[in-house]
Amino acid sequence: MFNHEAIDFSVSKFPLINVPTDVGVGLMRNDTRETLAIVSEHYHPTQYLEITDAVEESLRQSGLDLTDAEFETNVYDKGARLELVAKFPAHPMKISEGDVVVPELRFRTSQNQTWANNGYVGAFRSLCYNSLVSGNVLAYVYGKHTKNFSVPQFAAKIRTAAEYIAGDGMNQMQRWCDTPINRDTAIDLFTETLAHRQDNVKREQVANKKKLSNLMKIFDEENRYLLGQGRYEKYAQRTEGTLWTAYQAATYWSSHPEYGGKEGSKAHTTKVTREDQVKKMLNHKMWKELEVC
Secondary structure, X not given: OOOHXXXXXXXXXXXXXXXXXXXXXXXXXXXXXXXXXXEOOXXXXXXXXXXXXXXXXXHHHHOOOOOOOEEXXXXXXXXXXXXXXXXXXXXXXXXXXXXXEOOEEEEEEXXXXXXXXXXXXXXXXXXXXXXXXXXXXXXXXXXXXXXXXOHHXXXXXXXXXXXXXXXXXXXXXXXXXXXXXXXXXXXXXXXXXXXXXXXXXXXXXXXXXXXXXXXXXXXXXXXXXXXXXXXXXOOOOOOEEEHHHHHHHHHHHHHOOOOOOOOOOOHHHHHHHHHHHHXXXXXXXXXXXXXXX
């Protein structure tokens, strides 16, 4: 898919000689020994091949028709920056009446911190890498190099979006995208399904506050990026979302057991349990009622 030869190198940090430690450390290509940047000691370099391998595996597993697919591997500044672009002409998508575009994946990262880890999958005509998008976005990822970026999480989002592009789920996804729900409804939905627990004192169903808090945090972020202005918009300003952003919040939570998981619990077991809970949510009476609104 992508050109591995162009990114077949690793980077590592090295101490700066005769320079105070609070200035930072150097970052170099291990093959050419060239210095790419001066970074903080807390900087976490993610190797380009690790990201690319995860993206390709997600695309393979999604069932996408890769006929005539186009792949670009753009390396800039001697390897300091990377852009991955993939277009899927076998799956034309409609943004609006008479407006058909080719879905694509775009991802940018860098080793010199000029680009954060950021990417989108969907049917869009243009995008600003501070997260403004023209068109329909199915999934996004944004994370600084020092925190909040996980290659497996990014790959999971890509696969979810690609599966919808590949399958009959596109029509269903479009219905979910077109079905608005407000934040209070999302709270009720998660309380009735993924975040419910039985209060043995009151003998009634109540919300598991930790689960509900985690789910609503993801729900707010999905709305911020997929419906709002992304990084241009302050967190948790929106009170409106859609069934699609609720679904994205649920699947993100289910596929990342480390997100709010119990200490000492096995990741695989937690993931299987959560995925089963999401399936039950999609068959729950409240979800079915929201689908036909």
